[in-house]
Amino acid sequence: MEKRAVFKSWWLPVLFALPQLVLILLFFYWPVAAVVNWAFTLEPPFGGAAEFVGFANFREALSDPFYWNSVVVSLIFATVGPFFCIFIGLTLALAVDRQLPGSGFFRFFYILPFAIAGPAAGMAFRFILSPERGLAASINALSPDLWNPAKYGSHALALVIIIFIWKWSGYTFIFLLAGLQSVPRALGEAAAMDGAGPIRRAIDVQVPLLAPTLFFLLVTMMTEGFVGADTFGIVHSVTGGGPNHGTEVMVYRIVDEAFQGLNYSGASAQSIILIGLIMLFTFIQFRFIEKRVHYK
Amino acid sequence: MADIQIRAVRKSYGKTPTLHGIDLSFASGEFVVILGPSGCGKSTLLRMIAGLEDITAGDIAIDGRVVNKMEPRERGCAMVFQNYALYPHMTVAGNIGYALKVSGVPKAERERRIAETAKIVGLQDYLERRPAALSGGQRQRVAMARAIIREPKVFLFDEPLSNLDAKLRVTMRAEIRKLHQRLSATSVFVTHDQVEAMTLADRLVVMNRGHVEQVGRPLDIYHRPASTFVASFIGAPAMNLFKTRTEVETATVRLDGAAIPIDPLVAHALQGRDVIVGIRPEQCRLTREGHGIPARIDFVEELGVGRVIHCEIAGEAFAAAVAEDAEVAAGDTVWLSLPPEQLHYFDAESGRRIEFPLPGTDIPAARSSASITHPTGVLS
Known part of the structure; x- marks a missing residue:
């Protein structure tokens, strides 16, 4: 039987829980309440209390073509980025799991990028892939502007996605390697006896048994792509949303709108739409993909 | 195939x-x-x-x-x-x-x-x-x-x-x-x-x-186990093994003060060497008081088809399988005889089997010649 400690007085447990409660209230519920409040109100231009305006802030956000641009950019960012993160992490994990010579070194080496802050990685890549020098310069020598993220929005979006993938593949790698290590070795051996080569074994045996890990990574990585600190940090340090709104992901637009444009109400409305979007995606994932995951 | x-x-x-x-x-x-x-x-x-x-x-x-x-x-x-x-x-x-x-x-x-x-x-x-x-x-x-x-x-x-x-x-x-x-x-x-x-x-x-x-x-x-390892690994309960010296004159081996008769030809062949002698529990016989080796029973295992008595002889565990109607109980002293033709001999140093080309020590199933059986002998 499980033993439970029963508190006789009501104030003692509340006292113990208080530090945590204060933190949550101060840094989570209060901001959420403030955002909801701002999203439905508007401050009069010449001072005074904020006025309730219903869905006006939402209507304004949704009627702005730049807002829809940021939704599309975010969708591309949050699907292409996580897809490649998981794919690369999986490939590396499968390779390291084979225990070939040197796998101990690579296990450490592949995780390393995850320890670097997104904006720092962004700055590094800004130089590594800058169009005027190094690798990119020799590509551009073939034909001018073959690669120029300073000029083309699509190139810039590719650049920030590459940085995101570079950093977060290490994260998916850790999880997938841990997942692979819980797949019994004998299964791979049985498949080898059945005539399957390493790639066939990976597809038929290892990946299906990794399904729970893959599903977890799909949900967390897409959320990370939409609202992660790195998504903002990389865009902020590398492109600043440009050129011509080409890399303006939703989180960047929200921060820009709020703290550059000082439009708290519009930014709050956009935040709520973003939360709704993530909830929708997570719902879809659980509703349609999780059914096909075998946990056992 | x-x-x-x-x-x-x-x-x-x-x-x-x-x-x-x-x-x-x-x-x-x-x-x-x-x-x-x-x-x-x-x-x-x-x-x-x-x-x-x-x-x-x-x-x-x-x-x-x-x-x-x-x-x-x-x-x-x-x-x-x-x-x-x-x-x-x-x-x-x-x-x-x-x-x-x-x-x-x-x-x-x-x-x-x-x-x-x-x-x-x-x-x-x-x-x-x-x-x-x-x-x-x-x-x-x-x-x-x-x-x-x-x-x-x-x-x-x-x-x-x-x-x-x-x-x-x-x-x-x-x-x-x-x-x-x-x-x-x-x-x-x-x-x-x-x-x-x-x-x-x-x-x-x-x-x-x-x-x-x-x-x-x-x-x-x-x-015909080829070594003491095989002898003790195959068969349940395991073969009893004890280290002793052969005495040529009396054609015996000594076990805890008692002299166990062995085949005189074997004794002659061994020339007083130190050997490990083995006998399967199934081959030990209960005998009259005063004959063979005395042993105090530590405990008796019932197997249904028979009983196994466990005792200690010369500081080594010793097991003997007896019929299910044998009247034995823990604490009793029994007398065991070890038939000479059922004894196995192993080199005291290497533990490898010592084989004799002697009639009577040979069991019908085995027909190979005298030698220390080679460990990696390939039969096919």
């Missing part, structure tokens, strides 16, 4: 050697059991035949082709794993048919063969289930079916029965034996269970610490 040649095979993990030069040869269609305690290298040897472990030195040839560098799939072996290693996300049919799917057999043909194979192992009603919904015995059958469907030249079994309960183990043992008679593929079966080994084997290989101790038919090994 294929023969297997293992020539001077060694295995080391880093600097730790686990197999020290194994020479074996298995004939086509033979059922060979490799028996040994855990850690003796028997599974490693099997996995080297399968292609799941690299061969450090030496050659393994299947059907005359050296397979050292071949992938498992090229070797024509099928393996049944200790924990079955069934694919948990596939149905029974998927598990059984996976090898065919990989080799690109068309679906209709595949389904026909899956149904056929499932029938052999009695799983035709379970094809759509997943392994998690099967009992231990059924999983075992799936693992067998998965091996059978490939029509392999060689079957490898890695302690396949050790996860089953005792009763099921006996049934599966019989089924494996029947299956072998039906398919007659060369089979190599690894186990640490001597009963499995004795009942299944055409030929038995006893291994210890990375060496082959003895190769032979199960009964030959039982009657």
